[in-house]
Amino acid sequence: MIKRISGRLYLKNYHKLFLLILFSIFFFSCVSPQTRINSLFNKAKALKTGGYTKESIAYFKTVIEEADKEELSPFLKKYYKALSYLEIGEDEKAINEIEKVSYPPVLFREEFLLLKSIYFLKKGYYEISKELSANLLKTKKYNLKISAAEIYSQSLILLFREKRINEKKYISGIKIIEKLTNKDFSSPLLHYYLFSLYLNSKRREKALTEAILSLEFGIGEIYKRDILYSIKFILKSMDKKLAEKYEKILRRYYATDNRVER
Amino acid sequence: MNFSALIKKFYDLVKPHLLKNQEEAAYILFSLIYTALKRNERINENTKIIIPRLSTIVSSKPDDFILYFFEENKVLSKLYQKEIREKDLKTLREEFKILYPLIELKEPFLCFILQDELKKGNLYRISKIYKNKRKKILEGIKKIKTSKIKDNLFNTINLMVKAFAEEIYDKKNFREIIFEKLS
Numbered sequence: 001m002i003k004r005i006s007g008r009l010y011l012k013n014y015h016k017l018f019l020l021i022l023f024s025i026f027f028f029s030c031v032s033p034q035t036r037i038n039s040l041f042n043k044a045k046a047l048k049t050g051g052y053t054k055e056s057i058a059y060f061k062t063v064i065e066e067a068d069k070e071e072l073s074p075f076l077k078k079y080y081k082a083l084s085y086l087e088i089g090e091d092e093k094a095i096n097e098i099e100k101v102s103y104p105p106v107l108f109r110e111e112f113l114l115l116k117s118i119y120f121l122k123k124g125y126y127e128i129s130k131e132l133s134a135n136l137l138k139t140k141k142y143n144l145k146i147s148a149a150e151i152y153s154q155s156l157i158l159l160f161r162e163k164r165i166n167e168k169k170y171i172s173g174i175k176i177i178e179k180l181t182n183k184d185f186s187s188p189l190l191h192y193y194l195f196s197l198y199l200n201s202k203r204r205e206k207a208l209t210e211a212i213l214s215l216e217f218g219i220g221e222i223y224k225r226d227i228l229y230s231i232k233f234i235l236k237s238m239d240k241k242l243a244e245k246y247e248k249i250l251r252r253y254y255a256t257d258n259r260v261e262r
Numbered sequence: 263m264n265f266s267a268l269i270k271k272f273y274d275l276v277k278p279h280l281l282k283n284q285e286e287a288a289y290i291l292f293s294l295i296y297t298a299l300k301r302n303e304r305i306n307e308n309t310k311i312i313i314p315r316l317s318t319i320v321s322s323k324p325d326d327f328i329l330y331f332f333e334e335n336k337v338l339s340k341l342y343q344k345e346i347r348e349k350d351l352k353t354l355r356e357e358f359k360i361l362y363p364l365i366e367l368k369e370p371f372l373c374f375i376l377q378d379e380l381k382k383g384n385l386y387r388i389s390k391i392y393k394n395k396r397k398k399i400l401e402g403i404k405k406i407k408t409s410k411i412k413d414n415l416f417n418t419i420n421l422m423v424k425a426f427a428e429e430i431y432d433k434k435n436f437r438e439i440i441f442e443k444l445s
Contacts, residue, residue, distance in 0.1 A: 084310060150318055157322050196322040222367050226319050229366045233330050 082115060094118075110139055117151045126164070130155035130173070137180060146189050149177055153193040157200050170201060188219035195227065204234045208246055275415055276406065289395065290402045291419070292374050298423040305416050305423070307407045311400065316369060320359045325351050328358050335365065341386045360388045375399075 078097050085094035094115065117132035129151055136148035160170040174197045181190045191214035198207035211227045219227065231250060235243040273287040297312045298305045332338045332346050332354055338361065339346065345353050363369040364376055375395050379385060406412060 154318065154322060161324070196318075199327070200322070200324045222316070222363075222369065223319070225367045230327070233327055236330070237326075 126155040126159045149193050186217050188214045188217040289399050293399050304420045316363045337383050360392050
């Protein structure tokens with residue numbers, strides 16, 4: 001009888017223990033730092049689409065700061081430091097920080113790839129930065145895609161300038177950004193990158209078209225000034241009749257910037 | 263309160279402790295206000311100063327664009343006569359990184375830090391001048407951050423920033439407006 005009672009008691013306690021284990025698993029999976037970071041990051045993704053614009057750097061930092069209340073993983077510590085450096089323009093320090101990471105979590109893989117491509121661009125390994133950023137152009141995160149397009153364009157321009165690729169390869173590289181603008185026609189920055197790419201080739205008429213599109217879709221003030229000055233440079237080297245034709249089209253943009261009319 | 267009055271107040275506050283002259287105080291104050299407004303947050307000892315990056319714009323320009331920029335500008339074409347003649351693009355490109363944003367893009371931070379050089383036309387080897395000024399600003403800010411008066415100082419700066427921010431709120435191109443106000 002005692003055995004039976006103790007057997008029943010044992011079973012009863014085992015049942016409790018089982019429930020306790022289940023509850024612990026549930027509890028720890030809810031509040032563990034990684035899960036908390038995941039949920040915060042998902043929230044961030046819902047609001048922002050990722051990438052390294054000024055706004056998204058600030059946003060990612062807020063997300064990680066939130067997560068910092070818990071114990072941060074070594075990756076996130078480095079990632080946070082890297083973002084802080086990027087924010088103040090210390091790219092070199094940012095990439096040195098991120099270079100120390102061997103295995104980034106899946107959650108941050110694309111962001112990490114972008115940092116790597118910036119790293120290779122700064123170190124002069126333009127082929128690698130071009131390849132890495134080209135992979136990121138397929139991402140669904142909009143800001144990340146724009147940042148990748150920026151790195152890709154710069155790598156391509158530098159490869160061409162240093163004569164490490166010929167014009168044929170350069171033009172075929174440009175087509176990748178052209179495809180992006182076909183899908184996302186109204187992005188002023190994508191048109192700006194395309195404009196920069198054409199400015200470095202002999203196809204300067206195409207550069208003008210992209211410059212106009214970029215202005216049309218409301219590019220930021222500093223870029224606008226750059227475009228207007230660049231247009232002056234292009235028109236100067238153009239056939240007179242063609243230049244006059246473009247000047248007519250561009251008159252309304254000139255009107256907003258007196259410096260160009262000098 | 264205009265910017266000169268602000269600088270004076272700031273300078274009086276830091277003079278006994280840190281800074282050697284009013285010019286240095288002006289640069290540091292501008293950098294702190296610029297950072298606070300750009301980040302939209304209060305300044306404290308952990309704030310990292312924002313120094314603008316324009317690498318995408320300047321590094322993507324072709325060689326003939328850089329030559330055109332130096333040749334077309336009357337002051338620069340005289341100052342860099344030798345480099346233009348010799349097509350020394352390594353030197354020209356280095357200087358272009360500062361001169362193009364300063365003269366054509368009117369980047370507020372550079373325009374403020376290098377306003378004297380711009381007025382006097384002292385633009386030869388400007389990248390070296392800029393690097394020295396930038397170094398001094400960062401050193402000055404480091405001193406402030408570790409000083410005894412930092413809390414009082416940051417409070418004063420944050421009050422100034424608040425006054426600016428309220429005025430420029432809703433304006434589209436706030437960097438331009440800050441520059442206009444602070445010049």
